[in-house]
Amino acid sequence: MYNLDEFMAELERKNPAQPEFIQAAREVIESVIDVVNNNPKYLANKILDRIVEPERVIEFRVEWEDDNHQIQVNRGYRVQFNSAIGPYKGGLRFSKNVTLGTLKFLGFEQTFKNSLTTLPMGGGKGGSDFDPVGKSDNEILRFCRSFMTELYKYIGPDTDVPAGDLGVGGREIGYLYGQYKRIRQENTGVLTGKGQNWGGSLIRPEATGFGAMYFTNEVLKLNGDSFEGKRVSISGFGNVAWGAAMKASQLGAKVVAISGPDGYIVDENGINTPEKWAYMLELRSSNKNVVAPYAEKFGAKFVPGRKVWELPVDIAFTCALQNELNGDDAKLLIKNGVKYAIEVSNMGCTPEAIAAFQAAKIPFCPGKAVNAGGVATSGLEMSQNAEHLKWSAEEVDKQLHTIMKNIFDACVREGKEADGTVNYVKGANIAGFRKVADAMCELGY
Ligand code: 2IT
Numbered sequence: 001m002y003n004l005d006e007f008m009a010e011l012e013r014k015n016p017a018q019p020e021f022i023q024a025a026r027e028v029i030e031s032v033i034d035v036v037n038n039n040p041k042y043l044a045n046k047i048l049d050r051i052v053e054p055e056r057v058i059e060f061r062v063e064w065e066d067d068n069h070q071i072q073v074n075r076g077y078r079v080q081f082n083s084a085i086g087p088y089k090g091g092l093r094f095s096k097n098v099t100l101g102t103l104k105f106l107g108f109e110q111t112f113k114n115s116l117t118t119l120p121m122g123g124g125k126g127g128s129d130f131d132p133v134g135k136s137d138n139e140i141l142r143f144c145r146s147f148m149t150e151l152y153k154y155i156g157p158d159t160d161v162p163a164g165d166l167g168v169g170g171r172e173i174g175y176l177y178g179q180y181k182r183i184r185q186e187n188t189g190v191l192t193g194k195g196q197n198w199g200g201s202l203i204r205p206e207a208t209g210f211g212a213m214y215f216t217n218e219v220l221k222l223n224g225d226s227f228e229g230k231r232v233s234i235s236g237f238g239n240v241a242w243g244a245a246m247k248a249s250q251l252g253a254k255v256v257a258i259s260g261p262d263g264y265i266v267d268e269n270g271i272n273t274p275e276k277w278a279y280m281l282e283l284r285s286s287n288k289n290v291v292a293p294y295a296e297k298f299g300a301k302f303v304p305g306r307k308v309w310e311l312p313v314d315i316a317f318t319c320a321l322q323n324e325l326n327g328d329d330a331k332l333l334i335k336n337g338v339k340y341a342i343e344v345s346n347m348g349c350t351p352e353a354i355a356a357f358q359a360a361k362i363p364f365c366p367g368k369a370v371n372a373g374g375v376a377t378s379g380l381e382m383s384q385n386a387e388h389l390k391w392s393a394e395e396v397d398k399q400l401h402t403i404m405k406n407i408f409d410a411c412v413r414e415g416k417e418a419d420g421t422v423n424y425v426k427g428a429n430i431a432g433f434r435k436v437a438d439a440m441c442e443l444g445y
Contacts, residue, residue, distance in 0.1 A: 001037050001043070002033055002036055002037055002043075004030065007029060007033075007048060008022070008026055008029065011025060017101065018099075018101030018104060019101065020102055020105040020322060020323075020347070021104040021108065023351065024347055025052050026351075027347075027351065027366075027425065027429065028112060028433065029048065029052075031425060031429035032430055033048075035430055045440065045441045045445070047437045047440060047441070050440060050445070051111075051433075051436065051437065054079050054080065054081045054082075054107060054108075055080050055081065055082060055083060056080040057077070057078075057079050057100065057104075058077065058078045058079075058080070058126075058154050059076070059100065060077075061073060061076070062074045062147050063146060064139070064143045064146045066139055067136055067138060072143075074129055074130045074143070075128060075129050076126070076127075076150060076151065077103050077126050077127060078125075078151060078154055078155070078162070079100075079104055079107040079124060079125050079126060080124045080154075080160055081104075081108060081110065081122070081123040081124055081125070082107075082111040082123045082440075083122035084122060084436050084440045084443060085115060085120055085435060085439045086120035086121040086122045087121065087122055087156075087158055087160055087161055088122045088160035088161070089114055089121035089123065089124060089160075089161050089163075089375060089378065089379070089382075090106065090107060090110040090123055090124040090162070090165075090375065091106075091126075091127075091162065091164050091165030091168065091375075092126045092127045092162045092163070092165055092172075092176075093106065093125070093126075093127035093128075093166045093167060093168065094130045094166070094168050094172070095127070095131065095166050095167050096129060096130075096131035096133070097129070098127050098128060098129045102322075103125045103126060103127060104125075105322070105346075105347065106125040106346055107123055107124055107125035108123070109123075109346050109367070109368050110124065111123025111432075111436060112368055112428070112433055112436065113368040113369075113371070113375060113432065114372075114375055114379075115431075115432040116407050116410060116428060116431060116432045117372050117375060117376040117379060117403055117407070118403060118406055118407075119379035119380075120379075121161075124162070125165075126151070126162055127165065127167075127168070128143075128147060130147075130167075132167045132287055133287060133288070133289045134287060135287060137171075140171065140172060140175065140287075141175050144172055144175035145175065145178075145179045147176065148176045148183075149179065149183070151176075152179070152180050152183050152184060155180075155190055156188075156190060157189045157190050157382070157385070161189065161191065161192060161382060162192075163193045163375070163378050164193045164239070169193075169239055169284065169285070170195060170205065171285065173191055173193045173195075174194075174195055174198075176191060177190070177194060177198070187199065188385065189381065189382045189384075189386060192204065192378035192381040194381070199385055200381065201377060201378075201381035201390070201391070201396055202390070202392065202396050203377055203393055203396040203400060204374075204380075205239065205243070206242075206243040206247075207373045207374050207376070207377035207378075207396075208239065208243055208344070208371050208373055208374030209240050209241070209242060209244035209245070209246065209319070209344070210243050210246075210247045210373060210400060211371070211372065211373015211377070211404045212240075212243075212247075212317065212319075212342065212344045212371055212373065213251060214247075214373065214400070214401050214404035215342075215365065215370050215373075215404045215407065215408055216315070216317075216340070216365070216370070217251060218404070218405060219342075219365060219408070219424075220340070222412070222422070226252065227253040228253075229252065229253075229254070230252075230253040230254065231253075231256055231312075231313045232248050232253045232254060232256065232257075232314065232316075233255075233257040233264075233308050233309070233316050234259075234271075234308075234317045234319050235258070235307075235309075235317070235318050235319050235320045235324055235325075235345070235348075236258065236318075236319040236320030236321075236345070237258045237259065237291045238280075239281075240344055240371070240374070241258055241280065242280045242284075244319050245271045245276075246277050249270065249272040253315070254270045255270055255272065256270065257271075257308050257311050257313070258280065259307070259308040259320070260283075260289060260292070262290045262291060262292050262304060262305070263291065263292065263302060263303050264291070264306060264307070264308035264311070265291055265294050265295055265300050265301065265302055265303075266301040266302075266303065266311060267294075267300035267301075268300075268301075269298075269300075276294075276298060279297060279298075307324075307329060309332060310336075312338075313338060314338065314340070315338070315339065315340045315342060316333055316341050316342070318342075318344055318345045318348030318349060318367075319344045319348075320345050321348065322345065322346055322347040322348060323349070323350050324348050324349075325341075325348055325349045326350045326353055327350060327355070327356055330349070330352070330353035330354075330356035330357055331356055334357070334360045339363075340363050341362055341363070341365075342370055343367040343370060343371075344367060344370050344371050345367055345371070346367045348367055354425060358425075363424070364424060364425065365424045366424055366425045366428050368428055368429075368432065369408070369427075369428035372403075373400050373403065376400060376403045377396060380396055380399055410427065410428075411424050411428050411431060413427070414426065414427040414431045415430070
């Protein structure tokens with residue numbers, strides 16, 4: 001039998017200075033410990049001990065030359081967390097704050113998220129402490145080349161398939177793929193999120209945000225509600241926030257806010273035109289990491305240095321970073337009448353925030369279910385690459401929709417409480433866990 005406190009104490013001892021990984025692990029273990037303790041097969045297989053240990057961690061030096069001809073040194077990583085149900089799959093994050101602990105938390109989350117998609121993908125994550133803010137296009141190119149010159153040894157279309165994450169978008173995937181092709185002399189689906197002219201899937205750029213809204217739409221329906229007329233805030237202004245703003249608007253909501261590290265924007269007219277959406281992409285690719293210019297361009301309000309969660313809304317979506325919404329933010333949102341709290345960023349809410357929403361009976365949905373449409377559509381890109389075909393946008397969108405509905409159903413099935421409410425955290429964790437755990441038992445140790 002596993003004891004939660006003893007297990008977590010041992011995990012902390014073994015992984016010092018990795019608080020994000022410990023936080024992600026605790027959330028999953030809390031959800032699944034009863035399932036494990038009631039299953040002799042899982043106990044005999046020491047399943048929890050095995051599932052918290054990455055299969056492999058690769059760390060390497062990345063050297064590149066900046067525009068002043070100075071040598072720069074960064075650290076590159078790939079965490080190959082779990083391949084029980086398929087090749088490692090998960091994004092690359094380029095951000096100043098990236099540590100091994102960050103990527104272990106993300107790789108761990110990815111394992112259960114990918115399991116939820118119903119597609120055969122294991123979990124992995126990688127990246128670097130390279131800071132894209134303020135870098136020139138040429139510097140990004142040189143960094144990506146150097147990064148791939150080492151990473152190519154460890155990845156492959158049936159081994160490990162990276163994609164984008166924070167700081168890694170279409171441009172970076174292009175530079176990385178270009179270098180992979182140069183070294184390996186092959187066109188294969190080794191990265192996803194590729195450009196439309198060189199093997200990418202339609203709808204992949206939109207998929208994380210679109211999928212989040214398809215999931216939320218199911219939550220609304222279950223509560224006899226709809227997007228119509230809902231006032232919505234979205235944190236962030238990057239790829240995920242972009243897709244979320246578009247689909248929420250199309251489904252009838254009014255998106256009034258987006259945010260950046262510099263503060264947040266309030267646009268009472270709604271962030272609801274192709275011009276405004278296109279400008280979000282422009283802001284992201286400018287590499288300045290600020291949202292303020294939106295206010296000037298569209299005559300909206302900019303609130304400097306504050307978090308978007310102080311704005312009263314019906315639905316709040318975290319679309320930026322881990323732990324971006326804390327217990328105090330949650331209490332303020334609840335006080336201001338929030339009706340749904342939807343985590344789209346990976347681990348966007350602190351445990352205190354989740355507890356506050358759940359105590360107030362506000363439906364809270366976790367990132368690993370809500371944002372799974374991104375990696376699911378990466379899985380669809382892999383399928384298209386493997387059959388050397390390209391599907392229509394309608395076909396990809398239809399499959400994305402079906403996958404999100406299936407994830408929602410799995411969360412409800414595994415997360416239904418005695419009082420009829422749904423604990424989406426528990427539901428997502430148990431549903432994601434079962435498939436990985438069963439596969440690990442069947443494959444032997
Ligand atoms: O967090 C995520 O799911 C991603 N960054 C996307 C991963 C992928 O392989 O598409």
